[in-house]
Amino acid sequence: MDHTQGVETCRELREQVRRLTADWRSTGRYTPRSDSWLRSFDLEFSKELAARGLIAITYPEEFGGAGRSNVERLAVTEELLRAGAPVAAHWIGDRQIGPAILRHGSRELQEEIVPRIASGEAVFCLGMSEPEAGSDLASVRTSAEPVDGGWRINGHKIWTTQAHRATHAYLLARTGRGGRKHDGLTEFVVDMHADGVSVTPIVDLAGEHHFNEVRFENVLVPAHRVIGEVGAGWRQVVEQLSFERGGAERVLSSYPVLVELLTETARQGDDRELYALLGSLVARLAVLRRLCFEVAGAMDAGQAPVQQAAALKYLGNAFEHDVVEALRRTGLTREAGPDSVFGEALLASPAFSLRGGAAEVLLSLIARQEARS
Ligand SMILES: Cc1cc2nc3c(=O)[nH]c(=O)nc-3n(C[C@H](O)[C@H](O)[C@H](O)COP(=O)(O)OP(=O)(O)OC[C@H]3O[C@@H](n4cnc5c(N)ncnc54)[C@H](O)[C@@H]3O)c2cc1C
Incomplete structure (x- = not known):
């Protein structure tokens, strides 16, 4: 795409988002607010964006995306944030989990999960931080042990945004011990409705409930739900953080x-x-x-x-x-x-x-x- 085409496409996309948000706002379907990407959750709005090809915009068309650039995605996200629109339902999945699975996931995992992010059906939360592993993320203790057909997860995550509404969690867990703490970490996709997953609310300074503690007790995860390489989770998560930040x-x-x-x-x-x-x-x-x-x-x-x-x-x-x-x-x-x-x-x-x-x-x-x- 040459530069002028890029500018024009971005203009069209911006107009599209402005019309949609103005319509929703004027009909009282949302009130603009700060921090809407984390706090303002409306699955219907996310599905409306999905139906218009405005989420999963960078994903390949074969997985329900629009095959556009990250620069075009940025035009869309800027407009949604300017409008203070209720985008929390799809934000995490769209921003970093889809791209992580597309870069590292198996074909089976891509086919299972990516189209569901693109349609607004799969809502993701991020299971990285733990009580003893925040800034020092490589110290995660949540463990994943190999069992027949997959993995058994045990552990405790904290500050997990929108876990109480999520259908899936991205999970960083320890699959190997010994050596550097950065080694032996693996990324998983876990069903939030699986047996053994429990969510407890944390209320923030403003009295709002958007993040949570999440406990995993003998949660079984099928083998194909590993993202990328077993034990290479650190390298992958660092890359994912560039999408997050x-x-x-x-x-x-x-x-x-x-x-x-x-x-x-x-x-x-x-x-x-x-x-x-x-x-x-x-x-x-x-x-x-x-x-x-x-x-x-x-x-x-x-x-x-x-x-x-x-x-x-x-x-x-x-x-x-x-x-x-x-x-x-x-x-x-x-x-x-x-x-x-x-x-x-x-x-x-x-x-x-x-x-x-x-x-x-x-x-x-x-x-x-x-x-x-
Ligand atoms: C609104 C909100 C939403 C969040 N959502 C999620 C989520 O969805 N999923 C998830 O996994 N996590 C989430 N988090 C957690 C977030 O990633 C952690 O809070 C962050 O990584 C810091 O970890 P910590 O809170 O354990 O603080 P600590 O690691 O204990 O750090 C506390 C302070 O100590 C200092 N410090 C720590 N380490 C160093 C260092 N190496 N050098 C210098 N100073 C240091 C810094 O001043 C830091 O602010 C969320 C947090 C917030 C506030």
Whole structure:
């Protein structure tokens, strides 16, 4: 595709998403909110996007995708986030599990799972973190032992977003011991309705239930549900994290706050300092969007842009934090309750630099990669 065609296609896709979200919003089918990709769950909306070919957009057509580029996907995700649309049902599956299975999964697993992500039928949660393995993810203790026809899973995951609504979990488990802790890890797809899976809610600072603890007690997983190579889970999950960290949600999850800041700055008119602050935020946003497009371009080139994605997430989180703080300067927030645009974003903001990898961990990853290059 040449550049002009790419721009035109992206424009059409953006228009399509804008029309759809405007229609749903104007008919009261959703209210825009910050952090919608994690908190705003509506299976019907995800299925509507799927029916219009707006999720699984990069997947091959034979698996129900649209065979488009990651750059085009980025145009769609930017518009959905700008609209604060209810996209949590498909976000994780579409963003990283489909691509991981397409890169590493067996043909059988691809045929079973990928079309179901593309249709909005399979809802995924991410079973990576454990009570003793957050930043130090390679320390996971959840175990998978080989049994006749598959694997038996035992363990405990935590902070598992939308596990209470998911049909499937991506699971990182230990299949081998001895040697480096990074060795002997394996990725699985587990049915959330299988015997032995139990989910307990965790309520966050805002009083919302979006993440959970998940326990696996002698859960049987068929052999073909291994993603890729047994024991090579670490290499694969690092690659997957570039999909998790390198998207527009690391920059635009508090977009409704930026809109409010814009409106209020214009209304107050003569506050030059506020204008200067807004100007610097908009300039940072422009740089971050370029970085998003670079990451998407690298994915289109078949790379796993681990370092750029970490940099994007680190800088994007800082930007989002500053947007929320900037609104405070307008005075508009003095009366704002927890359900206001500001209140919702403020209560969500401590998690920005934790989820998907803590800020300090991203910095050391970036530094290590730099030292290697
Ligand atoms: C809203 C939200 C949603 C989440 N959803 C999911 C999900 O769906 N699935 C999932 O698997 N996980 C999920 N997580 C978990 C997330 O990935 C972890 O919180 C994150 O990896 C940090 O791990 P931890 O909470 O155990 O913190 P810890 O690892 O205990 O770290 C706490 C702090 O210690 C410091 N620290 C730790 N290690 C280092 C280091 N090496 N160098 C310097 N400083 C360090 C950092 O300041 C860090 O913030 C979610 C988290 C949040 C907040």
